[in-house]
Amino acid sequence: MATTQYTPPAAKTDDPFTIVIPTRNEAATIADIVTRSLQLTPFVLVMDTASNDGTPALAIQRGAQVVNVPKQGKGLAIRAAANHVTTPLVVFIDADGSHVVEDIPKLIAPLHAGSADHVQASRLIGGSSELHGGFDEFFRLSGSALITALINWRFQVRLSESQNGFRALRLDLLRQLDLREKITTIEQEMVIKTLKVGGRLAEIPSHEHKRMHGYSSIRLSQVWWRYVYSVIKLLII
Ligand SMILES: Nc1nc2c(ncn2[C@@H]2O[C@H](COP(=O)(O)OP(=O)(O)OP(=O)(O)O)[C@@H](O)[C@H]2O)c(=O)[nH]1
Ligand SMILES: [Mg+2]
Structure with a gap:
């Protein structure tokens, strides 16, 4: 990866932002999230991968722009969004x-204040209603704590987490990161590459609620090694 240091342009307090929502079969919740997003910005972009439950139609009905991403994987949807956003700031939710x-x-x-280039919502300081209780949650929480500790050690920072899908960053930074991950490992890739290019990463507390309907796309037993491989590759290379 090219590690040209990131030079942020002068921030403006009214820089517009696009809210990007990756979806795969989220018909139960998408309409509400699009409507609430449109209260904050006119730019709401749903990146959908092969939903067969009417998610794209519901999003369009509520006023979002929808882009179809042909191949499965949240990372691919996030990467594709970088080519569709036109505002200087982007939020992923x-x-x-x-x-x-x-x-x-x-x-x-x-x-907006120009004090950070990438801001992540932290459920470790904001609290989570879904990150504890069972063995799956235990392994997720411990795995994610280990990855965060490795990132903190490597870059001498003190992040509370590195896996949340709720984050905002400057579009020019996002494009400079040259993201390669295809699945949810995209979050740690965004964090590590931001730190590599000298981007300023900040955190705010935000509560994480339980997924309201449907099923998680993550099967930890199948993907844990991809997190390990990705973090080792990103931290060493
Ligand atoms: N476009 C696109 N979006 C996806 C894909 N897989 C998951 N998503 C979306 O990415 C977001 C996060 O997926 P989740 O399954 O909730 O993953 P998670 O939040 O890490 O898992 P839970 O904590 O169990 O909910 C949701 O909005 C999904 O609809 C995909 O292949 N393509
Ligand atoms: Mg989820």
Whole structure:
């Protein structure tokens, strides 16, 4: 990866932002999230991969722009979004109702103030209703704590987490990151590459709610090694 240092342009307090919502079969929640997002910005972009439950139609009906992403994988949808966003700032938020749309102004504030280039919502400081309780949650939480500790050690920072899908960053930074991950490992890739190019990464607390309907796309037993491989590759190379 090219590690040309990132030079942020002068921030403006009214820089517009696009809310990007990756979806795969989120018909139960997408309409509500699009409507709440449109209260904050006219730019709402749904990146949909092969939903067969009417998600794209519901999003269009509520006023979002929808882009179809042909291949499966949340990372691919995030990467494709970088070519469709036209505003200087971009917010990523999940479609399953886990994230609080109304926290977006808090997430964007450091970008508007010019004090950060990438801001992540932290459920470790904001609290989570879905990250504890069972063995799956235990392995997720411990795996994610280990990855965050490795990132903190490597870059001498003190992040509370590195896996949340709720984050905001400057579009020029996003494009400079040259993202390669195809699945949800895209979050740690965004964090690590931001730190590699000297981007300023900030955190705000935001509560994570339980997915409201449907099923998680993550099968930890099948993907854990991809997290390990990705973090080792990204931290060493
Ligand atoms: N475009 C696109 N979006 C996806 C894909 N897989 C998941 N998503 C979306 O990415 C977001 C996060 O997916 P989740 O399945 O909730 O993953 P998660 O939040 O890490 O898992 P849980 O904590 O169990 O909810 C949701 O909005 C999904 O609809 C995909 O292949 N393509
Ligand atoms: Mg989720």
